[in-house]
Amino acid sequence: MKAQKNEAGMLSRRSVLKESAALLVGGASVGAVGASAATAAASKLPADAPPLPWKWVKLDPLEAGRRAYRNYATKGGCGSATYLALLSLLKEKVGYPYTTLPDMMMIHAGAGYGGHGTLCGALGGASLIINLVAYDPKSTAYMQIIDRLFWWYAEQEFPTARFDDISPMPGQIQVKAMSPLCHTSVSKWTLSAGAQVTSKAKKERCAKVAGEVVYIATLALNEYFDGKWTPPVWKPSKGIEHCLGCHGPDNMEQSTEGMNNQQGHLECLMCHADHTAAAAK
Ligand code: HEC
Ligand code: HEC
Structure with missing residues (x-):
């Protein structure tokens, strides 16, 4: 035990010396x-x-989307694709401080973060940029812009046809993502397409998802900074209004008459049965 300690002590002293020499x-x-x-x-x-916030300049949504679509194959998947599409444009048009950000910052978001199938990495990469440009200690707009993006994504049928002109696989089957989670978004699609997650078709589909996420995020930011868009406040869909009535609200900032025991804007029925349905009949 004692010997180990000494060895560790020597090692760390040695590395301190090495570091100061390097300095x-x-x-x-x-x-x-x-x-x-x-x-x-x-x-x-x-x-x-x-x-924060860092400067936003109006960007061309289609150019940004195309960069994300192409990055998917060349820059390490969905998280890098969306982050680098927006970052590369901001580096070109604004420069500093964007030039200080490392290229591989969002590579970990691929396949739903560390391959875990949680948040779609395309949303993660785009959200990071939204936070950089729209964060404001006096406004929750940056949260609403991201919330709106996720809610749009869950309802969207992917892949859209927007990048079909530059895709070797145009006209792929379109399936609703169901949630912002990589797992539902991808697995529902592979089931409908009869494709495997390892297939070229799946990667092509996810490249188009990355492109579309950046297209929509860029449109939103352009309009927001033009003063033409107020990010909408989330409202529960018809099927889950009553859930929120009893279990809500949906966040930790406002307490209501409800039980306040759930957080977030996911579609409840994706994972829970409606335990009030039988009683209602
Ligand atoms: C009329 C009020 C009411 C409505 C409407 C309601 N719940 Fe509940 N829910 C309750 C109560 C009360 C409990 C029990 C709480 C406890 O035991 O702490 C509960 C428990 C739960 C639980 C935890 C226990 C379990 O059964 O798994 C979940 C999850 C849940 N509800 C989800 C939902 C969802 C999803 C909806 C909408 C589809 C919904 N609830 C609608 C009142 C409601
Ligand atoms: C991605 C799947 C998923 C979605 C979507 C989801 N939940 Fe849950 N929720 C869970 C899991 C898992 C638990 C842990 C308990 C369990 O297994 O039921 C849980 C727990 C709960 C609990 C129990 C909390 C407590 O304190 O006992 C409530 C209430 C609840 N959810 C309500 C909701 C409501 C309302 C929505 C929609 C706004 C929703 N959930 C959406 C997966 C989900």
Whole structure:
């Protein structure tokens, strides 16, 4: 036990030494000399990231969507596809601070985050950018824009035909995603298409989903920053209004007469049976 501790202690001391040597070398390479090397290096450290929101400029939704569609195959799947489509345009048109963001930031979102089938990564990549540009401590609009995007997605039949002109597989069967979850979105589609998740057809479908998500998100942000769009407040669909009446509300900011024991805007009946249905008859 004691020996282990010593070994660990030595290791960490050794790596501290290594790191400070590296710092000095780094200092020298930015041009500082002599005893003041460390201070000079410190003053050349890059500035902290500026606070949000970062600047949005009007983007062409179709160009952004096409980039996302193409990125799917070349940049590591859905999360990278949507994030990099918007980021690349913002780097070109705004530059700093977007130029400080790493390309591989959203690669983990592929296949529903770490392959887990949770949130569709295309939504994750786009949401990150929405947050960067629309965050405002005095407004919840950035939340509503994202909520609206997810709610649109659940109702959307994918893939849309928008990228058929540049797709080797136009006219694919279209199926409602049902929820913002990768799992329902993909599995409902593979079932209807008679395709496997490993097929080229499935990847083509998800590339088009990434394109469409970016197209819609770009439209929304353009309109929002033009002052032409107020992100709508979510309302439960007909089939679940009564669920929210008793179990709601849907968030942790407002308490109501309800039991306040559920959070979120998912379609309840996708996972729960309606335990009030029998009583109602
Ligand atoms: C009239 C009020 C009312 C309505 C309407 C209602 N519930 Fe409930 N629900 C209850 C009550 C009361 C309980 C029991 C709570 C407890 O035991 O803590 C419950 C329990 C539950 C539970 C947890 C226990 C279980 O049975 O699994 C779930 C999940 C649930 N409801 C989902 C729903 C969904 C989904 C809807 C709409 C389709 C819905 N409820 C509509 C009142 C309601
Ligand atoms: C993606 C699937 C899914 C969806 C969609 C969903 N739920 Fe649930 N919910 C669950 C699971 C899983 C639990 C854990 C308990 C269980 O297995 O029933 C749960 C638990 C609950 C509970 C029990 C909470 C408690 O404190 O006992 C309530 C009430 C509930 N859900 C209501 C809703 C309502 C209302 C909606 C729609 C707005 C909804 N759920 C949508 C999966 C879901």
